[in-house]
Amino acid sequence: MSKKRVQEDSDSDIDLSSTDEELEQPQLQTNDEEPEIVDVDFDFFDFNPEIDFHSVKNFIRQLFGDDNVDIELSALTDLLLEEGHVGTTVKTDGKGGDPFSILSVLNLTKNLKQTAVSKLVDYILAKTSKSTEFNIMLRQLLKQNSKYKTGLIFSERLINMPVETVPPMYKMLLEEMEKSEDSHEEYELDYFIVVSKVYQLVASEADKLLDDSNKRKKTKTADSSKKEMDYFHYEDTVLEKNSTNYGYFNYNRKVQESDARRVFTDYGIEPKMSLILLTKAQLSKAIVEMEQQFPPF
Template identity: 40%
Template sequence: MSKRKDISKHSDRAGNGDASGDSDEDFDMLDVDFEWFDPQPAVDFHGLKSLLRQLFDADSQLFELSALVDLILSQPTLGSTVKVDGNESDPFAFLSVINLRQHASNPAVQTLIQYILTKAASQPSLSALKSLLDPSSSAEVGLILTERFINMPHEIVPPMYTMLQEEITWAIEDKEPYRFTHYLVFSKTYIEVASKLDADDSRPAKKKKGPKGANSSGGGVFYFHPEDEVLQKHAIGSGWFDYSKADDEGASDSKRAFQEMGVKPSGHLILLEADKFEPAVKAMGEYLSPQA
């Protein structure tokens, strides 16, 4: 069943024009219909698995992705996919939440929890996770997993979070186990690194001013998901971490798009108390709404 339909203008680079990007003539505007659906067990398995692999990046091989997708699809009335060619097409984006306590006995979830605890151990602001995820704790932590194609407009995100809030409310009314005390968003950030291609060509890389925040090497931290910057302001803790698996040489250059610096991704965790989730989603919607 389609949840909601919206029309968003999506920018795509024209096939010709000034490569510097200084002219508006470099872009064509395309009208694309985005449709929101419940996760569909019959058609979404491979699309969701691909998006999870993208979300977990270099460490995706550490997780049982098929089992995690099966878990997401086992709760089809919770969470959303975004498609552009009807319900039978592959998702271009998704959002779901997993009750880490309810599914603590699932081997795939156990692996994910242990991974999260290991990464959070190096982040003082995430120290609460150790007690929250302890088997003796009464806390109910909802793990939010969401990912999308890199060229998807950000305006598709707030409706997914808004619908998730509604679905959780309905699930609680039906006495389903979604009365969360906390939400943990698993996401990703990146830093810019010197391009190996520039070094090989003996060309000096241009310096670029980064955003607020810094990594261990002093560079700016960027968000793949701009909504994370808003969620982080409402969080009780957040932090980025290096992946366990090292990228192959040259991977940073392979991930750069229309920029001169290489891109080095890292994981990112955001922990929110349940009563802060609604105002965080509202602020996110205001931040990502199209500017007049």
């Protein structure tokens, strides 16, 4: 079902590559090139199990970065695509096209006995083990027979998708949860965990091969940027501001070295996992702020 249409008149084309691919092969535009004007209609659709399985699975894979091999991607995709499940895809080629973005929520509390979900919960708890306060809170929320119901929000998109498409997706998600026929059992959630990604600029390994004086200079520059982070999803700044807790975590696996993702002169790119915890009230407030900060075109 088509939900809504948003039109973008942009100076840049929509890049169909994934986040990591974009970092590996940046597209640079010289001053002599004329920017291409692209008129794009974004249509919002419900999830379609017959069409969207592989795209949704790939988005989940992308969302968990190098640790995706530790996640049961197919089983989680099946749960998100169950009949009547809430969520939105954004497409440009009609219902039968490939999604450019997805947003949905999975009730972790209800599905704790599902192997894929229990493994995912164990992964999240292990990931936050060194963040004591955050970890204790998550353990209370995600234990069997918890009095609180917690959902995991899956939000991912292609790298150049405009952030302005995100607030309507979140707004529709809350509306669908409230209107769902089985909302009492499935979607009356108290807390939400948002899985996302940030990246950190790190000193290039190549710089370490320079002479001692240059090495000291580079090291000093690199040290000053150790805490510098940037966002793949700019709406995360709003979610973090309204959250109960959030944190950035290293991936367990490192498939690519930072230099392979190098897009700056002096630095490599090191992606990190972001986990954000919000109450329903906090999420509702964040969505209002998203709409103000990232208004439609």
